[in-house]
Amino acid sequence: xxxxxGDETRLALVGRLAGGExxxxxxxxxxxxxxxxxITKHLRVLEKVGLVRSVHRGRESLFxxxxxxxxxxxxxxDLVSEQWDEALNRLKAFVEK
Amino acid sequence: xxxxxxxxxxxxxxxxxxxxxxxxxxxxGEWFRVRLEGPFLPGQVSRGQITYPGYEHVKWxxxxxxxxxxxxxxxxxxxxxxxxxxxxxxxxxxxxxxLVEFRLEKTAAGTLLIVSESGFxxxxxxxxxxxxxxxxxxxxxxVKNIESYVAKTP
Numbered sequence: 321x322x323x324x325x326g327d328e329t330r331l332a333l334v335g336r337l338a339g340g341e342x343x344x345x346x347x348x349x350x351x352x353x354x355x356x357x358x359i360t361k362h363l364r365v366l367e368k369v370g371l372v373r374s375v376h377r378g379r380e381s382l383f384x385x386x387x388x389x390x391x392x393x394x395x396x397x398d399l400v401s402e403q404w405d406e407a408l409n410r411l412k413a414f415v416e417k
Numbered sequence: 418x419x420x421x422x423x424x425x426x427x428x429x430x431x432x433x434x435x436x437x438x439x440x441x442x443x444x445x446g447e448w449f450r451v452r453l454e455g456p457f458l459p460g461q462v463s464r465g466q467i468t469y470p471g472y473e474h475v476k477w478x479x480x481x482x483x484x485x486x487x488x489x490x491x492x493x494x495x496x497x498x499x500x501x502x503x504x505x506x507x508x509x510x511x512x513x514x515x516l517v518e519f520r521l522e523k524t525a526a527g528t529l530l531i532v533s534e535s536g537f538x539x540x541x542x543x544x545x546x547x548x549x550x551x552x553x554x555x556x557x558x559x560v561k562n563i564e565s566y567v568a569k570t571p
Contacts, residue, residue: 394419397537401422404532407449408426411530414448415430415438 329354330362334371337385342375344382421535428528432521435528436487439519451477459484463492475500476507482516491518496540513539 336348349359363383366372373384428435438444442453446465453465458481465477479492493516495509515536522529 393537393540396540397419397422400534400537401424404422404424404534408424408530408532410448410450411435411438412426412428414444415428415434 327362327365329358330366333359333362333366334385337372337383340385342377342382342384344380348383420538421533422537423531423533426530426532427524427526428530430527432487432523432528435521435530436490439490439521440484440486453477457481457484457490457492472500474502474505476509478509479517480514487521489518489520491516493517493536498541513541515539 332352333348337343345356345359345363348363349356352359354362363372363374367374367383371386373386374381375384376382438448440457442456442463445451445457446453446468450469451465451467453463455463457463461481463477463479463481467473467475467477469475475497477494479494482491482493483489493514495512495514497505497509497512513536515534518531518533518535520531520533522531
């Protein structure tokens with residue numbers, strides 16, 4: 321996921337999708353110099369890691385941001401961090417007694 | 418995005434004492450809450466069973482990296498997709514690993530311990546641990562209950 325976000329174009333796409341609605345490739349392309357193929361390629365990378373979902377409407381694919389994985393990774397880091405705090409407090413009590 | 422966690426803690430104990438609590442597998446097991454099968458040896462896998470209440474089904478498995486007396490102790494370990502009793506898999510060979518480092522520095526009051534864990538960027542996006550988090554919160558409550566119970570009934 322971190323690698324997927326480590327690209328300016330993809331980060332910009334995520335920024336556009338952050339509006340929370342579904343967007344077509346044409347909408348996502350407006351104002352950028354990228355080709356349709358390039359945008360699609362980036363969207364597929366984001367889809368693969370679960371940051372973006374696509375839905376089909378007629379012949380068109382619409383894309384939507386799935387914010388869940390980002391939230392989870394941050395939560396996971398918070399959780400690991402809390403567990404270290406607890407373990408180190410136990411260590412402190414253990415060596416200071 | 419964050420790849421690393423770092424903690425610093427001042428311990429009012431000599432560096433030799435802290436080193437023993439980290440490097441002796443029985444002492445480590447006491448405070449970490451794990452029953453280890455044998456001593457830590459660099460380059461070797463350390464195995465055991467977690468003794469933390471509620472997680473006794475979880476296996477401990479870490480590859481000891483460095484042991485530089487009173488300076489550095491490090492190991493890598495796996496992050497299972499789930500620690501929930503129902504979905505936990507004891508086979509961690511496919512799980513992504515992070516590196517844990519304990520660095521010790523002598524201070525006027527005792528020892529400064531710097532713990533870092535790095536390599537979270539390798540973890541998959543589909544890591545789903547809400548259940549664990551919920552359990553963990555319930556658990557923290559339990560500990561408080563026990564503490565207040567012990568305090569009231571010495």
